[in-house]
Amino acid sequence: MRSTIMRFAALAVAGMLALAPAFAAPSPTLAKVKKNGFLRCGVNEGLPGFSVPDTKGEWAGMDVDFCRAIAAAIFNDPKKVRFFPTSAKVRFTALQAGDFDVLSRNTTWTISRDVQIGLEFIGVMYFDGQGFMVPKSAKVTSARQLDGASVCTNTGTTTELNLADYFRANKMKYKVIAFERNNEVISAYDKGRCDAYTTDASGLYAERLKLTKPDDHIVLPEIISKEPLGPAVNQGDQPWGDLVRWTFFAMLNAEELGVTSKNVDQMLKSPNPEVRRLLGVEGAFGESLGLTKDWAVRIVRHVGNYGEVFERNVGQGSPLKIKRGMNALHTKGGLQYAPPVR
Amino acid sequence: MATPLRIAWWRRRRTRDLLFQAALIAGVLLLFGIMANNAIQTVERQHIATGFGFLDHTAGFDVVQTLVRYDETSTYGRVLLVGILNTLLVAAIGIVLATLLGFLVGIGQLSSNWLVARLARSFVEIVRNLPLLLQIFFWYFAVLRALPGPRESWGVADAVFLNNRGLYLPAPVAESGFGFVMLAFAAGAIASIFMFLRAKAVRERTGRVSPVAPGTTALLVVPALLASAAAGFPMSFSVPALSGFNFQGGIVVLPEMMALVVALATYTASYIAEIVRAGIEGVARGQTEAAQALGLNRGQMLRLVIVPQAMRQIIPPLTSQYLNLTKNSSLAVAIAYPDLVSVFAGTTLSQTGQAIEIIAITMAVYLTLSLLTSAFMNWYNARVALTER
Numbered sequence: 001m002r003s004t005i006m007r008f009a010a011l012a013v014a015g016m017l018a019l020a021p022a023f024a025a026p027s028p029t030l031a032k033v034k035k036n037g038f039l040r041c042g043v044n045e046g047l048p049g050f051s052v053p054d055t056k057g058e059w060a061g062m063d064v065d066f067c068r069a070i071a072a073a074i075f076n077d078p079k080k081v082r083f084f085p086t087s088a089k090v091r092f093t094a095l096q097a098g099d100f101d102v103l104s105r106n107t108t109w110t111i112s113r114d115v116q117i118g119l120e121f122i123g124v125m126y127f128d129g130q131g132f133m134v135p136k137s138a139k140v141t142s143a144r145q146l147d148g149a150s151v152c153t154n155t156g157t158t159t160e161l162n163l164a165d166y167f168r169a170n171k172m173k174y175k176v177i178a179f180e181r182n183n184e185v186i187s188a189y190d191k192g193r194c195d196a197y198t199t200d201a202s203g204l205y206a207e208r209l210k211l212t213k214p215d216d217h218i219v220l221p222e223i224i225s226k227e228p229l230g231p232a233v234n235q236g237d238q239p240w241g242d243l244v245r246w247t248f249f250a251m252l253n254a255e256e257l258g259v260t261s262k263n264v265d266q267m268l269k270s271p272n273p274e275v276r277r278l279l280g281v282e283g284a285f286g287e288s289l290g291l292t293k294d295w296a297v298r299i300v301r302h303v304g305n306y307g308e309v310f311e312r313n314v315g316q317g318s319p320l321k322i323k324r325g326m327n328a329l330h331t332k333g334g335l336q337y338a339p340p341v342r
Numbered sequence: 343m344a345t346p347l348r349i350a351w352w353r354r355r356r357t358r359d360l361l362f363q364a365a366l367i368a369g370v371l372l373l374f375g376i377m378a379n380n381a382i383q384t385v386e387r388q389h390i391a392t393g394f395g396f397l398d399h400t401a402g403f404d405v406v407q408t409l410v411r412y413d414e415t416s417t418y419g420r421v422l423l424v425g426i427l428n429t430l431l432v433a434a435i436g437i438v439l440a441t442l443l444g445f446l447v448g449i450g451q452l453s454s455n456w457l458v459a460r461l462a463r464s465f466v467e468i469v470r471n472l473p474l475l476l477q478i479f480f481w482y483f484a485v486l487r488a489l490p491g492p493r494e495s496w497g498v499a500d501a502v503f504l505n506n507r508g509l510y511l512p513a514p515v516a517e518s519g520f521g522f523v524m525l526a527f528a529a530g531a532i533a534s535i536f537m538f539l540r541a542k543a544v545r546e547r548t549g550r551v552s553p554v555a556p557g558t559t560a561l562l563v564v565p566a567l568l569a570s571a572a573a574g575f576p577m578s579f580s581v582p583a584l585s586g587f588n589f590q591g592g593i594v595v596l597p598e599m600m601a602l603v604v605a606l607a608t609y610t611a612s613y614i615a616e617i618v619r620a621g622i623e624g625v626a627r628g629q630t631e632a633a634q635a636l637g638l639n640r641g642q643m644l645r646l647v648i649v650p651q652a653m654r655q656i657i658p659p660l661t662s663q664y665l666n667l668t669k670n671s672s673l674a675v676a677i678a679y680p681d682l683v684s685v686f687a688g689t690t691l692s693q694t695g696q697a698i699e700i701i702a703i704t705m706a707v708y709l710t711l712s713l714l715t716s717a718f719m720n721w722y723n724a725r726v727a728l729t730e731r
């Protein structure tokens with residue numbers, strides 16, 4: 001008799017749990033990440049400003065910091081990430097096979113990758129476009145003068161396709177020399193194998209630093225494509241996609257609301273309802289993501305807002321000195337725009 | 343009276359063997375089933391495109407070396423063909439060069455000349471013991487470093503040029519009347535085969551050796567030459583010439599291909615050299631002595647007595663070296679040579695994301711190449727095998 005009542009009670013509690021929205025459909029990926037005790041993050045093998053290991057094996061860059069932000073949100077510890085360097089060629093297969101939980105590797109969002117390869121892009125971390133670099137000695141000032149050139153690039157990239165489009169559209173001839181790894185592209189270009197080197201503009205500035213004489217090379221003015229670079233996860237685990245996406249939006253919203261790694265603790269006392277919701281003083285958005293109330297506080301405190309991450313890695317605080325340009329917030333004339341936390 | 347010992351059916355050895363085999367097969371099938379099921383579920387859950395329809399889709403990228411017509415509007419199926427042909431090309435050239443070099447070094451190792459033997463030995467020891475990928479990079483960057491840029495090309499007779507973009511050669515272009523020359527050549531070739539076969543028959547019947555090389559060569563060359571003179575030399579050459587950044591016209595051998603072929607050929611040659619040495623050393627000493635007693639010189643002795651017998655021991659391991667070379671050619675992607683793995687299992691895979699289909703096709707291609715090579719070598723082995731009369 002007694003045990004029957006207990007059983008009913010247990011059933012009722014389970015039913016309520018199942019219905020309660022705050023505990024809705026937990027993410028299998030999040031559960032696995034928590035069980036492992038760290039996030040697995042696929043990054044570039046070496047692209048200054050985005051993802052490079054330093055001499056001590058410590059990774060740095062925007063793509064790297066984004067994974068740290070996810071780890072901060074989950075574990076309150078940005079160090080709980082394991083980085084998996086992957087070439088452009090193998091990145092999607094590795095993600096599909098479950099080698100890592102998120103791919104944060106200067107990857108262009110395209111329809112084929114989104115729909116056929118079955119990725120879920122979570123946003124645009126960096127608005128970019130493809131450009132060309134040539135040795136100054138070639139006396140070339142425009143990409144339109146590259147007819148008949150040999151061009152070095154990476155295989156398995158959008159770069160390879162845009163290159164073909166650009167030369168075809170402009171009725172120019174070319175030879176493409178496509179390597180799997182960056183180091184070989186750069187040494188081959190450095191040794192004169194190609195007349196030009198092409199990749200995302202951000203990549204051109206970053207890779208130029210690796211040349212024997214960076215000052216002997218110039219980047220041509222033409223930008224021949226749209227390269228919206230962003231992190232991606234596998235389809236099939238919507239709550240995980242949400243968690244990763246809102247980690248990114250939290251960084252953008254923090255910048256927009258003036259919340260930085262320095263002032264985040266004072267900001268907790270802010271009367272501004274938008275700030276209060278972002279920082280979890282009001283509402284239960286963190287819980288609904290499967291995280292804690294202070295998820296965004298953790299992100300900003302440990303890693304910083306979007307602007308801080310940008311300036312530190314590729315902007316004025318870095319050797320790359322890239323301007324915000326398209327990557328400025330929409331309030332400052334750029335394209336970066338995050339939906340509100342409410 | 344004792345009844346004959348009867349063993350229960352389930353304890354009989356044969357039954358047990360069968361049962362174990364059945365269990366093993368069932369286990370393997372189950373494993374494959376689980377793997378397939380796993381793959382299907384992943385593909386469905388993650389909404390990954392499936393099927394072979396992509397082979398008809400436009401590839402949209404260019405390939406730097408194609409043996410068949412190909413451009414950006416060609417399909418992924420065409421990319422597959424381009425990749426297979428490029429793999430076959432390096433494998434074929436690599437096998438020929440590796441065999442020549444391997445036999446030279448292998449015989450060199452047994453030379454009575456101390457210097458030659460030492461050199462051959464060191465070659466084998468060094469080349470065999472360094473990782474192949476390292477050697478590919480070494481040759482590639484050595485080639486790039488050594489060669490001048492297009493403007494400073496080394497040229498021969500204003501028709502052949504060498505620079506860090508490749509070796510440019512004049513390409514023959516057939517003109518009207520060329521078919522006539524081809525016909526004359528074919529006739530000459532058939533005649534020379536007849537001549538060779540007759541000389542062989544005579545040798546086997548009477549033991550008389552008559553030199554045929556001058557005759558057969560003449561038959562190959564003279565009719566074709568006469569015919570082309572008659573037709574007013576119906577062939578022109580597309581000569582490479584510098585225009586803009588690079589040379590245009592003619593045919594080009596890419597530096598990537600040179601480096602890959604050299605690396606594959608020397609690496610495999612070091613193994614073949616050992617096989618050849620072992621094969622020759624395996625021929626009974628009495629054979630050498632008998633050959634000397636017959637008054638054969640060293641060259642004849644090698645060619646007529648030793649090598650043919652050594653071949654029986656050389657061919658089976660040689661076959662696996664050929665297979666290795668073909669498979670090793672897939673390291674091409676490291677230095678941007680567009681082989682099957684690079685353009686199909688690499689570029690096509692990352693553009694379409696269809697890993698399962700593409701890797702299956704790629705494996706099937708390599709398997710077919712390996713089986714064909716083995717079949718050919720087995721046939722050849724059967725031919726050189728000891729025929730006892």
Ligand SMILES: N[C@@H](CCC(=O)N[C@@H](CS)C(=O)NCC(=O)O)C(=O)O
Binds near residue numbers: 087088
């Ligand atoms: N955004 C492009 C290109 C990304 C890309 O892979 N770029 C090159 C050059 S910046 C790279 O990162 N290569 C590194 C590697 O493959 O090791 C894409 O998603 O396809």
